[in-house]
Amino acid sequence: xxxxxxxxxxxxxxxxxxxxxxxxxxxxxxxxxxxxxxxxxxxxxxxxxxxxxxxxxxxxxxxxxxxxxxxxxxxxxxxxxxxxxxxxxxxxxxxxxxxxxxxxxxxxxxxxxxxxxxxxxxxxxxxxxxxxxxxxxxxxxxxxxxxxxxxxxxxxxxxxxxxxxxxxxxxxxxxxxxxxxxxxxxxxxxxxxxxxxxxxxxxxxxxxxxxxxxxxxxxxxxxxxxxxxxxxxxxxxxx
Amino acid sequence: xxxxxxxxxxxxxxxxxxxxxxxxxxxxxxxxxxxxxxxxxxxxxxxxxxxxxxxxxxxxxxxxxxxxxxxxxxxxxxxxxxxxxxxxxxxxxxxxxxxxxxxxxxxxxxxxxxxxxxxxxxxxxxxxxxxxxxxxxxxxxxxxxxxxxxxxxxxxxxxxxxxxxxxxxxxxxxxxxxxxxxxxxxxxxxxxxxxxxxxxxxxxxxxxxxxxxxxxxxxxxxxxxxxxxxxxxxxxxxxxxxxxxxxxxxxxxxxxx
Numbered sequence: 001x002x003x004x005x006x007x008x009x010x011x012x013x014x015x016x017x018x019x020x021x022x023x024x025x026x027x028x029x030x031x032x033x034x035x036x037x038x039x040x041x042x043x044x045x046x047x048x049x050x051x052x053x054x055x056x057x058x059x060x061x062x063x064x065x066x067x068x069x070x071x072x073x074x075x076x077x078x079x080x081x082x083x084x085x086x087x088x089x090x091x092x093x094x095x096x097x098x099x100x101x102x103x104x105x106x107x108x109x110x111x112x113x114x115x116x117x118x119x120x121x122x123x124x125x126x127x128x129x130x131x132x133x134x135x136x137x138x139x140x141x142x143x144x145x146x147x148x149x150x151x152x153x154x155x156x157x158x159x160x161x162x163x164x165x166x167x168x169x170x171x172x173x174x175x176x177x178x179x180x181x182x183x184x185x186x187x188x189x190x191x192x193x194x195x196x197x198x199x200x201x202x203x204x205x206x207x208x209x210x211x212x213x214x215x216x217x218x219x220x221x222x223x224x225x226x227x228x229x230x231x232x233x234x235x236x237x238x239x
Numbered sequence: 240x241x242x243x244x245x246x247x248x249x250x251x252x253x254x255x256x257x258x259x260x261x262x263x264x265x266x267x268x269x270x271x272x273x274x275x276x277x278x279x280x281x282x283x284x285x286x287x288x289x290x291x292x293x294x295x296x297x298x299x300x301x302x303x304x305x306x307x308x309x310x311x312x313x314x315x316x317x318x319x320x321x322x323x324x325x326x327x328x329x330x331x332x333x334x335x336x337x338x339x340x341x342x343x344x345x346x347x348x349x350x351x352x353x354x355x356x357x358x359x360x361x362x363x364x365x366x367x368x369x370x371x372x373x374x375x376x377x378x379x380x381x382x383x384x385x386x387x388x389x390x391x392x393x394x395x396x397x398x399x400x401x402x403x404x405x406x407x408x409x410x411x412x413x414x415x416x417x418x419x420x421x422x423x424x425x426x427x428x429x430x431x432x433x434x435x436x437x438x439x440x441x442x443x444x445x446x447x448x449x450x451x452x453x454x455x456x457x458x459x460x461x462x463x464x465x466x467x468x469x470x471x472x473x474x475x476x477x478x479x480x481x482x483x484x485x486x487x488x489x490x491x492x493x494x495x496x
Contacts, residue, residue: 005391007365018388096306113474119276167485173459174481208441233427
């Protein structure tokens with residue numbers, strides 16, 4: 001729920017302080033100190049929402065050490081500032097740029113071939129990874145007091161991002177290669193032979209990719225495609 | 240224009256859509272809000288899962304890699320898929336044809352900038368929540384923090400709920416109007432629906448690779464084509480083989496480098 005009150009001005013600031021509040025309440029029984037520490041955590045904060053748990057764990061550990069009177073050399077505000085940008089970039093690249101496409105494309109591949117259970121496959125594939133890392137990062141952050149190196153070593157996110165992106169591309173190829181067995185709603189034509197369906201799909205996709213690379217946006221292409229379909233329908237090709 | 244049953248369904252979908260949309264930013268992010276899940280779910284609520292599956296699959300591919308980074312707020316694919324599915328099912332009076340599904344997907348082009356604008360307004364407004372926390376005496380900060388943060392959930396819900404409540408009836412009315420146009424337009428929209436997955440695939444390839452003809456794309460394509468055409472393999476086998484081919488390709492590339 002770290003993003004429940006996300007705003008352009010403060011981003012995840014309130015969410016971070018809200019998540020840390022029960023911990024601070026427990027370790028600082030004295031009201032004034034609790035209030036001063038809570039206010040300290042209301043400084044600007046924004047990172048990838050799942051990996052925020054790592055910083056939360058680290059902040060909780062630093063606060064706990066401080067409340068126990070241990071010599072804390074790391075400043076909690078500094079730690080948050082140092083970690084939030086790199087973890088934001090790492091998390092965006094891994095979760096949004098690699099894991100989500102992989103889970104989605106696996107689901108879309110089986111869905112287009114007729115599997116009704118594809119949405120469950122997507123949720124399973126995505127959440128197994130996401131929940132494992134989200135929960136694990138919280139405890140790892142607490143245990144290592146925010147050692148980003150430990151996070152990188154344990155989850156290998158940069159390496160796995162590359163692997164997942166490559167598999168995702170293979171899955172896109174697989175989806176196109178399965179064109180003759182797509183469910184009827186998606187199949188281009190029931191009359192075309194399998195090989196011709198495959199090649200038509202591949203050529204259409206590559207042409208659209210080339211158009212997108214030349215500065216076209218999906219929205220513009222959606223409109224353009226509708227216009228092309230209308231022309232084809234008038235010519236009797238789409239009948 | 241709409242009977243009481245349709246109005247009830249619009250309200251029901253708007254409420255459920257509001258809850259599903261919370262998963263997009265405010266609560267959880269377990270990805271229930273992704274088109275591939277939200278589409279079939281909306282279809283199931285309205286009694287036509289197939290419409291939701293078709294629309295969800297297409298919009299999932301098209302919007303898959305439009306991701307939120309920093310202050311960039313992408314188009315809301317959840318609102319798009321739920322509105323398109325509801326418009327198609329309610330406008331198509333139960334069992335919409337493929338052309339109506341295509342037309343309702345076409346309508347989402349209008350929704351993209353609208354949802355982005357709505358999100359921007361809400362996220363600017365949310366700054367007031369932070370101001371509220373600091374507005375009173377220091378001893379009340381914890382209570383105000385909880386109230387302000389949880390109020391954010393209500394704000395996000397209301398934003399989506401209102402969008403659904405406005406867009407679904409308009410979409411359904413447009414689909415009903417389209418159902419009566421000449422056959423040529425229906426043929427065009429049927430073809431459109433069948434071509435959209437290729438646009439989705441192109442959109443994914445463009446974002447995932449710097450090459451138009453990526454090696455991994457070709458490996459996956461050939462694996463699936465050979466297994467499907469020559470061996471008539473089951474689709475699960477084909478998908479798993481494409482995944483294995485990808486893993487082997489990465490292994491081979493790393494060994495070479």
